[in-house]
Amino acid sequence: MQAFRLNNQTDLRFGPLKEADLKAAVSQFGDRVLFVYGGHSIKASGLYDRVIKALSGLHVTELPGIAPNPKIDSVRAGQKLAKANNIQVILAVGGGSVIDASKVIGEAANYDGDPWDIVRDSELGKNTPQLPIVDVVTLAATGTEMNINAVISNPETKQKLGARSSRTPAVSFMDPTLTFTVPARQTAAGAMDIFSHLCEQYFDREPDNDATKGMIEGLLRSVIKWAPVAIKHPDSLPARQNLMWTATAALNGEMGAGNRNGWSCHPMEHELSAYYDITHGVGLGILTPRWMHYVLTTDPTTTALFARFGRNVWHLTDAEDEDLAGHAIAKTLAWITSLGFGMTLPEVGIPDDKNFAPMAQAAAKRLGNAYLPLDEAAVTAIYQASMTPGLA
Amino acid sequence: MQAFRLNNQTDLRFGPLKEADLKAAVSQFGDRVLFVYGGHSIKASGLYDRVIKALSGLHVTELPGIAPNPKIDSVRAGQKLAKANNIQVILAVGGGSVIDASKVIGEAANYDGDPWDIVRDSELGKNTPQLPIVDVVTLAATGTEMNINAVISNPETKQKLGARSSRTPAVSFMDPTLTFTVPARQTAAGAMDIFSHLCEQYFDREPDNDATKGMIEGLLRSVIKWAPVAIKHPDSLPARQNLMWTATAALNGEMGAGNRNGWSCHPMEHELSAYYDITHGVGLGILTPRWMHYVLTTDPTTTALFARFGRNVWHLTDAEDEDLAGHAIAKTLAWITSLGFGMTLPEVGIPDDKNFAPMAQAAAKRLGNAYLPLDEAAVTAIYQASMTPGLA
The missing domain is CATH 3.40.50.1970 (Rossmann fold)
Structure with missing residues (x-):
């Protein structure tokens, strides 16, 4: 730590x-x-x-x-x-x-x-x-x-x-x-922001930080459980309570305690919002599963942590780490999709155009200390993977 | 909440x-x-x-x-x-x-x-x-x-x-x-105190407090994993780091957020320490599994939470809640026993004597708001169950 x-x-x-x-x-x-x-x-x-x-x-x-x-x-x-x-x-x-x-x-x-x-x-x-x-x-x-x-x-x-x-x-x-009156789309985007804050701190290069990781896993299960409830039943008090307390606990410092705290998806999303003014949570929802897939398929040493994510967050029971890791990312994609917003960049009005290069360049400047450090080519690959449905 | x-x-x-x-x-x-x-x-x-x-x-x-x-x-x-x-x-x-x-x-x-x-x-x-x-x-x-x-x-x-x-x-x-120089016995007693603080807040009558409960589950897994490592390898840095951060995070207010916060084992233990000056963590280690067993066997509505405790803290996979709940308590008893201190009241110098009545009476005064409210007879039963090994 x-x-x-x-x-x-x-x-x-x-x-x-x-x-x-x-x-x-x-x-x-x-x-x-x-x-x-x-x-x-x-x-x-x-x-x-x-x-x-x-x-x-x-x-x-x-x-x-x-x-x-x-x-x-x-x-x-x-x-x-x-x-x-x-x-x-x-x-x-x-x-x-x-x-x-x-x-x-x-x-x-x-x-x-x-x-x-x-x-x-x-x-x-x-x-x-x-x-x-x-x-x-x-x-x-x-x-x-x-x-x-x-x-x-x-x-x-x-x-x-x-x-x-x-x-x-x-x-x-x-x-x-x-928050009873928050529309479904904003509720979903907010939940995705919470989920991302937790993932940014969970997928951290510091080994053995179990106390912090364990708390994050609990908060992830909370947002995974209650976001769909709040979207379906906007006046569900337990759903709104859990989401609100989870949001605060996720980013008041404790969930980064002992970490190296190099974030991944937020720097990439900030470029999307800066160029196209899209909703932050929506951009995170599109990028996060593609980022996970890129990291897992690029660096096999990340398999163990994605497997732990599968076991402790998604309650998966596969015997092999490889299976757990892949299924955890599929579950993540399915959950985000279920929140109901567009899941590709074109769906939110972002074409594959001349802006990809400057966006990737700017994002990469802040990704040298990320869980898996990402250069311009890596960020571009993740943006490209976000152009089409599913995981490339 | x-x-x-x-x-x-x-x-x-x-x-x-x-x-x-x-x-x-x-x-x-x-x-x-x-x-x-x-x-x-x-x-x-x-x-x-x-x-x-x-x-x-x-x-x-x-x-x-x-x-x-x-x-x-x-x-x-x-x-x-x-x-x-x-x-x-x-x-x-x-x-x-x-x-x-x-x-x-x-x-x-x-x-x-x-x-x-x-x-x-x-x-x-x-x-x-x-x-x-x-x-x-x-x-x-x-x-x-x-x-x-x-x-x-x-x-x-x-x-x-x-x-x-x-x-x-x-x-x-x-x-x-x-804390590298802390002897095994004190390391164990400290870990038991951490574990108990987490259980006191986990077993709470407030329903649906998933965000807080999820964080507690993560901290419980941390102390369960690292206490035995610190006992065996006193200079293990990750073990000492995780225990120290877990101890603080367990009782800085966040793990009680949204709870009713009626505690159970601490009031009963304080009486043992007051009368016999035993180590607080050791007293908690003796009482906790007996308290769990008493609660589960007295009030069937507690089965669901003990089952969740089994799934999310002990990674148990039984199909039925009843089995999960019982096995979770058995795992708890086994883990505490593995920490190496005496697991019955006589082993720490407490006989079944004239003090049981005033101790139970005093403890019961502070147990009306506990997860399962306990009267003098209930406390006495838990003290009695702590006289012999295992779960009565």
Whole structure:
């Protein structure tokens, strides 16, 4: 196991949201609040009204319109608002995009340059003081509510980059009933993001990290079991509860403890989203089984871990590791397919075109420390395998 | 799932201990340090000298001699020293006993009455300000390095009680190589404590808490696999690493998230330790399989969970739940027995005597919310079953 440090300050509140608790959590940091949210969904659900009511008596500045794959322009707008209104605390209400944008806005408020600098330079991000973030999570997916990560897109430069902020959100409210209204497609994409976060940390080159791997296996079984339930029965409380807690536990630091933490599918997917603005979870769903197949067929030393994945996650009982490994990947493909989104790049509007080369080149720069290090040719092969159904 | 709150401030440093880091962690809180430790083991291992060297330049007051099942008299002594020397920070170097005693000393330093008040009254414990605790963990067992719990014994009143403190340790250093010198018997008792913490949280009345249960299953497999390795090969780094990280992860709050958290074996064991001062982990090892057998044979509705325990923890493949459940308990008994300590109460010096009634009576008071609520007769039956080898 590698040395690691865990120091997560987030005050996580899981359960029914109470307006008084929300107001207390926000106002402990001041009365000048930037309220950041996305589109119409929190208005349709009534959550917007509940939040406004909870914040009564405070000076609230609103920043609506944060889009999926949040754009640096929204962060720039937030920076201006935060500075102009002497904002003391940010309340982010939404999914990962809203919270990620708020994290960088919280730093940009204390930075005089362009916020894109903070995204590009993780040391600058980790060292810039951040306004405290309070959030209300409305989608089980990214786990951003309990980590320092933020992913921001820059359409001009065709970049989607993972930023680091100086601290985790101060208080995160997680009320699973707020996700009853999440449509099936978003529920599926969120579940796929959770599944991918777990796989990124499970397929790690550090040997013998059984404690962490064992926890990951349990969380994988949770998302595998409950995502289809939530898609079929959107108001299933146990499904929404398990997905929400699984999302947070998957990416609050503990599931990477002792790892080398070189990720594989996220860098490849970020290029797809940067060039084509596709839904992150959908891109991960397409890439993940093709990446697994590529790794297993390229490097036989990975067979043992894929076999363990088959035994402990998919409950497979084949006698031979080779069979377990192959069947585990087939099960993974079948499960992702069952979530109901398109499973090839053309289905989500991505042709095999001139962008493959720059995307593969950019992704490969961040894949040298992956479970199986991938160069440009390897990434291209995985993108190509994602053009057609099934496993090539 | 039940509502829950997670807010763990501990700064956990896992990996090779560096003296400069230790000094920085301590001195951030001041230069008047109470250095709390146990017996001769840290002197024999050279750790004492490393700590003294690291603390050079600070005003160090020493409190040695913290015993297993730490006694309230040690806490009283620490309270006096802390007050007399205007202590600003406590450095605890040792296992759970040393850290637990330090937690209560850290509160007693800010309390004018008898520290036993703090142990008896968990509200008082949670609300008394605490001196910051920095610790260096030398035994993988209790998980106290990342929670607010402390267990203190009072030989005069024959009580061993779980106290709550106002915050978790500020900084915990966990260097698995420091546990290479832990003798087999203590390694086994520590592993049993880890196993029990996981079982206490696994066998919980809250249904459908799959995310948490899945993580627990992974940690159980870790301790089951690595404890025998550490016992046989005390300097196995992966064994010591996995045990140490498993111990912390088992009891830092996440494995109880969403649970009702009524524990079973710990309250029964605390009575044994209070009356006979036996090693906590050994008492748990004796009681746990007998408690499992009692629960399964008393309440058939528990079969499904014991069967799941058999499948996911012990990799059993019986077709019927009844068989899985029974075999899982037999595997548990066999594993504990293999750790090498006495497996009946007489073997650890506890006769069937006049103390059974008051012990059972006291334990039953804290078992009304257990997985299977236990009254005095039930506890007595479990103690009785622990008098003879095997499962009655």
